Amino acid sequence: MAASSAADWRPLDAESTLYVELPTGRVVIELAPGFAPLHVANIKTLARAGYFNGLAVIREQDNYVAQWGDAEHRHPLPRGIGKVAPEFDSPLPPHLSFTSLPDGDVYAPEVGFSDGFPAARSAALHRVWLAHCYGMVGVGRDLDVDSGSGAEMYVVIGHAPRHLDRNVALVGRVLKGMELLSSLPRGSAEMGFYTKQESALPIKSIRVAADVPAAERSHLEVMRTDTATFAALVESRRNRPEDFFKVPAGRIDLCNVPIPVREQSIH
């Protein structure tokens, strides 16, 4: 990290960044239009219509997900928002680069990073997909594969539920403010939904960063995952040179690799 250069970091695209404003602070989400363009477009339309403003975090299931949306159907969906074709995976060869990890994976033949997100791919299936690691944001749906509009979103707050991979559209990752969503009281109804007696945290607003006045924007940058610096970070997490570790694993699981985020330095 200390040895990284400016070229190892990338700024965020304000058109693909969401700010979730909670009473407790701001959550910053980087969207993944490269993987789920239709869902991302829907979410931006919803945000720009003010759809999420005044909704709440309605579900907090321990070791699984926090979810926000309109449980009581108070907000009609804006015009043009309806069913979206499933974007659970994408065809190979990918239009995006893929940096592989060396240690294998229980769920997929190959895992690594693509466009800055944890991802998996299969040459046999000719598919690539985002992986349900901690902090990844997905679109809730009903039983039909095209039933997730983006009006309900969830974020992984526990051990990676990788069985959801290829079954749900992942649309991005929380870069900042994760603890505001992971530390909420767990809901006591089935699947962690809050009961009417429990106080769901209100969402003041969800906005596309590009729509937010410059003075109010967060200025984050993310470490590029296709660089020698990131490869060195992965190696150091695999081999743990710190004195504490007596038996370094020498291996690493996809979802244990941190993708560093920092406040943008002033140039």
Add this chain to the structure above:
Amino acid sequence: MAASSAADWRPLDAESTLYVELPTGRVVIELAPGFAPLHVANIKTLARAGYFNGLAVIREQDNYVAQWGDAEHRHPLPRGIGKVAPEFDSPLPPHLSFTSLPDGDVYAPEVGFSDGFPAARSAALHRVWLAHCYGMVGVGRDLDVDSGSGAEMYVVIGHAPRHLDRNVALVGRVLKGMELLSSLPRGSAEMGFYTKQESALPIKSIRVAADVPAAERSHLEVMRTDTATFAALVESRRNRPEDFFKVPAGRIDLCNVPIPVREQSIH
């Protein structure tokens, strides 16, 4: 679960069960004397001396651990509590049975369940060890391997930090009340420790269940992990027959297998 019989469940040994009493409720921990007898003995001595009573949860690091102990060295260690030989793994062949999972693992050559806990083993190393899955409880230590007395304990509240395997003594698993530890505000100091300005949740007491009057005990039972019923549960989690799953993974990661716990039925 519904098809399970009484023989598929086991009661807890009150001598190997801890009750952590928080202002918000009780956390029940099953200890693992089969894997860490010296550490478990120390922890029971500490509990019986009232050592933990009035201490606090001092660290809450997002996607990592909650830790309790005596950050301010207010309580002297009871007589007889000192350094403990490392119990990070045990020799093979194990004295305990091992039920293997079929899908491999990033960190170990073989994973599964032993004595009801998630575990890993290596024939080449002739060792077996507990695995850092969500809810597993470990003993904090300093840099020396024999520096963990049991006076500081932590529980995993995020994606399994399996790189800690074989580097720390795991001593048990939270069976109930996990959400009381996982939903606390994250600490803002380094490694998630609370600052003096942040309110650490007090621990009213930690007691060995055997010392608690019968009327005040929790009555839990745990599904046995060496039964056909548990094997069927694993299969159902691998293949997800529920309608929601369009592409069942057909595989499962050690730390995604739930070990069911329920209130003891009255016989």
